[in-house]
Amino acid sequence: MSETRLIQGRYRLLDPIGRGGMGEVWRARDESLGRQVAVKCLKPLGPHHDPSFTRVLRERFRREARVAAALQHRGVTVVHDFGESDGVLYLVMELLDGRDLSRLLDDNEHRPLAVPDIVEIAEQVAAALAYTHRQGIVHRDLKPANIMRLADGTVKICDFGIARLGHDIGFTARLTGTGIAMGTPHYMSPEQIGGTEVDQRSDLYSLGCVLYEIATGAPPFDLDDTWAVLVGHRDTPPEPPRRHRAELPEYLERVILDLLAKHPEQRPSDAHELYRRIVAGRTVPSYAPTVVAPRPSPRPRPRPPEPAGREARLPSWTRGMTTGPKATGTALRTTPPDPAAGLTGEWTTRALTAGTGEPAPDARPGPPPATARALADRHHAGLRLGRLGRWTEAGEVHRAVAGERARLLGPDHPDTLASRYEAAFALSRTGHAADALRAYKQVTAARIRVLGADHPDTLAARQEMAYVLGRLGRHLDAHQVYAAVLAARERTMGPDHPDTLRCRHNLAFSLSRLGRLDDSYRMACQVAADRARVLGPRHPDTLVTRYEVAYLLGQSGRWAEALQTYREVAADRARALGADHPDTLAARHEAGISLGRLGRGAEALRLYRGLVADRTRVQGPDHPETLRARHGLGVNLGRLGRWEEALAESRDVCAIRARVLGPDHPDTLVSRREVAVSLGWLGRWADALTEYRQVAAARERVLGAGHPDTLASRDDEAHCLQQLGRGAEAAELHRRTAALRGRRPAGGP
Template sequence: MALGQAAQPEHPQEPDHPDLSGHSDHSQHAGRPDSGPDPHRAGTSGGGTLIQNRYRLHELVGRGGMGEVWRALDESLGRRVAVKCLKPSTGHFGDAGFTRVLQERFRREARVAASLQHRGITVVHDFGDHDGVLFLVMELLDGRNLLQILDDAQRHPLPVPDISDIAEQVAAALAYTHGQGVVHRDLKPANIIRLTDGAVKICDFGIARLGHDIGFTSRLTGSGMAMGTPHYMSPEQIDAAEVDHRSDLYSLGCVLYELATGAPPFDLGDPWSILVGHRDTAPEPPRSRRPELPAEMERLILDLLAKDPEARPQDAADVCGRLKAMRAAGVAAAARRPDRLPGWARGLSTGSAARSTRVHRPAAGPHHALTGAWSTRTTTAVAAGPEALDALAARQAEAADLGRIGNWQQAYELHSAVCAERERVQGPEHPAALAGRYEAAGCLSRLGRAEEALRLYTWIAEVRGRVLGPDHDDTLAARHEAAYELGRLGRHLEAHQEYAAVLAARERTVGADDPDTLQCRHNLAVNLGRLGRAEEAYTEAALAAAGRTRALGPDDLDTLLTRCEVAYALGRLGRWGDALDAYRAVAEARARTLGAGHGDTLAARYEAGICLSRLGRSEEARGLFEELVAARTRTSGSADPETLRARHALGVSLGLLGQWDRALAEAREVAAIRERVLGPADPDTLAGKREIAVALGWLGRWAGALAVYREVADARERVLGAAHPDTLMSRTDEAHCLERLGREDEARALHRRVAARGGDGPEEL
């Protein structure tokens, strides 16, 4: 949650403080950041080379044996893209015949890659060559590849649900590509990207074979054996035998082994030993390294790692089917337990605000197991056998899958269809039918349809209250979600009343330190802050933080999130020293848990920098913001919103130190990038332009400042309206500039019009 709009200066000469940031992580395109471009390669002149009069290369974000990946702008369509540049090895450079053959093969492979249309495969938009450099234009992905995710987790294994989710999505993508006759040949964690919304994409189809043509191969011996990525090579690749789609399945087994244990199956000291391990040695069973791994998952991984392709699963669709069966078995088992709803019933909430971590208690209503009959005062269920209900559970799981990859509209439609069928066979007040409606409401929320989500959550809460009781966990969960939607709609007073009622019920039924109680208290504190009731917000946030520390530990991510809320409230109360200490403590804890370069760690450090500025410790703030700019640029790129936010704050700090020439240069560059990336009317773009005017004023260049203030005011009036507080603030800035220029009559007239708008509503200039 943002820490709020900083107070604006009374005079345009005084520099603004930037908004205090939220706690989000803006991830980069997969690929490791590099120290900088090679000046001998095309497209490296300050990251600004234009390829084919269309693709503007801005920043190098990754480099490997096959070439480089650049963050770029497609100037024809105005969209951000990733451009992968490839080049023949120097031994072939200048050989016209080789180059022609290579270019033709490149076009063939690029066409194959571009023809693949599946949600689990990175989209290839375009391809070509530029001054001898072959390039692919791909979608720019907001996520991390699996290698980075493992490294971020310090090589700790991933949670089993995450492994299953990733595996199923990769298998589905491979099933599609293998059906098209395309084999990847170099499947590895670095080529599998998990987006911020949970979707998984495979990249670099066709590039492995092309790499052999280009010359990006190494040799272990003089035997002529082509070297790929040793940790993930199939035995048939090592023996230079015929390779088909089952080689990709072996590589998938290697990837899953690494996700499940933290290390590849043959993590030996040198490439030769690794290859011998793949060819001749049985892998150590994953459960010997991680005993809690489900036996079915271990069996699948070991089947994929069979030396003989005939002993592996014969196609990716089979793998996908086995994964779905594992998940469906878990869903069905949960459905048959009388004391809780199916696992999918909470898999698609609107976020941490609605997530329950407790096991359900038996409902206080006339029901049996979910596979049995359900009767209420108003309906009589149609009999349905276990097979029909298992089929419904499988369809519900499919809807959950659609949500995980961000297809919220399809997920909503499928959830709704399944619910309609459940209502027919089990009755509309059956827990499973209500749980499905609950998930449908979550999809509506994700689609931005807050009004519809609110109506559905409210209806679910009313039915659950009547059937299960007003204090039942599921009733309170629906009321909690309804409060969340009220807040999203700006109805904060109603949200406060609902949160307070749910909190009281939670404390009464499960106690003050129950995770759901603490989540509700956290949300209540956030909402109180939105209402401007900072003292109460601080009290509730402090109570929630203390409870989460007791229940979850001081370094738990939810605990740290609430500690940030405490710091926010302290800042709103003007207790900047205490807020600084709180943010620093959170940043240190996040660095230990997530890593020093994680977005949430950097966000807490940013807040600490704001506190330093508020305390007048501008030199310390400047140093901190310079570090943050470097870190954000390294991890997210120079055009990322959080990088620009840190640069904006750096410019403000420079102004506070009287370094107005530097502050002006920084503000102009930030505003230019924001205008190009976000658009001229984006609020952040306009905030950046206002900093230009502030710096011009301090430098005595009032005519230039007036032009910029007027530009910002006109844009805000078009977008926000003449009576919006930000528009009125900009008009006041404009009036102050007129005063500085001696144009008193114009200034007084503008002040009067601002006052009229603020008191009586908008009027036309």
């Protein structure tokens, strides 16, 4: 392809960065979004393929590309777009700053990588495979060239779906004299070689080959003859890696050899089990000979740095606070103090029998210091993932650390409970509110038993219980828990402690969910003033409460005041957090909603266009918040009477939401309803009826026949029937919905 080639009027190819049997990879510029991307151009569809085969191939390409584009994990290369241009199939992917493992080995003159690097690569690839295998996706061609290590240490797997496409097209190199045309010989599983059905465990075998190579410098069967390589995979036990490199940890050798088992059932059952084994293995300290030397004087541990955004004038008691999250879940979290020192003085005291100095019957000895430090490092790695919004991965880390801490320290040790608390927090942030509530209840009960009912950590867990109760729609229960926690915080910490102020913010939030808008507004205004006094007017916590004040103004119909407050919060967040911070973008979005409510559709449309561009640039085109901004754009196109454009935008957003979130997700159904609204305004009532009925059926299936959203959808359907002149059907539908409304219990959702 020419360097000046512009694909689909959008992607300008700049220079080639890789070639292979299936085509080329180019560095390119996305002219629409102004960002650098990688474009993989697959080999042209030549005239030797008949038209029917070409049609099937294009469909398979679209299917495999959609699969790759739907994968959302930090360990998988992001696919932005795909299509066909002049007979060339292409994929548009994120441009990675790093080198694949094959090049790393070449750069190292095929000497093995350092042991910590091998373990880190193994752990990250296992986590990525655990995710993709849960989606039912098997890579089929895992090899060093398909695993990238970025400059920041992140490891990514590339080319999901490409191996199967290569087999369909016939571009993979055929093995001399074998007739086999799939996979790469040095990394093929025995079942691939035998032509039998492959599953996720085939990827684990290939990963074992990769780890063997980066650990020893050569693949397990490093032979020149292809047939000998295949026979080796099928029939010959691999030589243990430690015979080539004695300093490899024994657990790592065991993991690699188990991955290279000839029969799939002898390998780890899945990638998640592999991940757990790697994490557990790296926490066990290696043997080191004891050297007798004078005991050095202990050095004081350095004070951890102040959390980002905390102003210097804050009182000293705010340092190292262990607080729960904000009510909206959008503000910064406070990092707990480092538990690497092992057993705390408080825990040690509680573990002793009163007045004797002897261990209590259930007290356990502490783990070796190196193990405690390793677990603390893993715990903090999970916290970092959470701060980056990578909650699924954070939850996996915290659950693994919690299990290991429970084994080493005991199930009720404060460090074990800290990991269980963070695992519950990750559950709540990934939409598993019911599971999070159960986990928080267990942590709360244990902390009451071990630390006491008024301990700050116990109160933090109770406060999180209230948060997930609200997420589950149990607003009265949430309010009661918040009120009890607030009383305890005021009694033990004082009214101006940031944790107390956070609980008061949560309580104001719960009042609004109970319909007590005036009480909620008064309390939120007071909390905002108190936070500004204690923390500063532009502290993230202060801005969270001011954001809530704006929300309450809107709920009360005071949209002009809400707009002004949202704009002030957006400006202050841009200064304090940055223009591209998610909280800043959220305030801009709410300002757009306020403009629409005030009938200022043209201004709202301009705001949403800019917001869509910024969210696409920062978070990607398929991110739920990007799609939410595009939904707002479509709504305001309709408000301006531009219904054809509104219909096109709503349909596009609906299709992407169905792919990314699922066809029955509430956001997808909101977009589908917007499609129906646009069709109605265009006079296409028969088409609108089809959409309304699909929304109503999905809501009834997910929420139940009597849920307010389901009943609203049935009203939409009845209105559509009236517009089509089918009054009798509309009346019957109104009668059924009225009966369902009458059966709803008082105070129901």
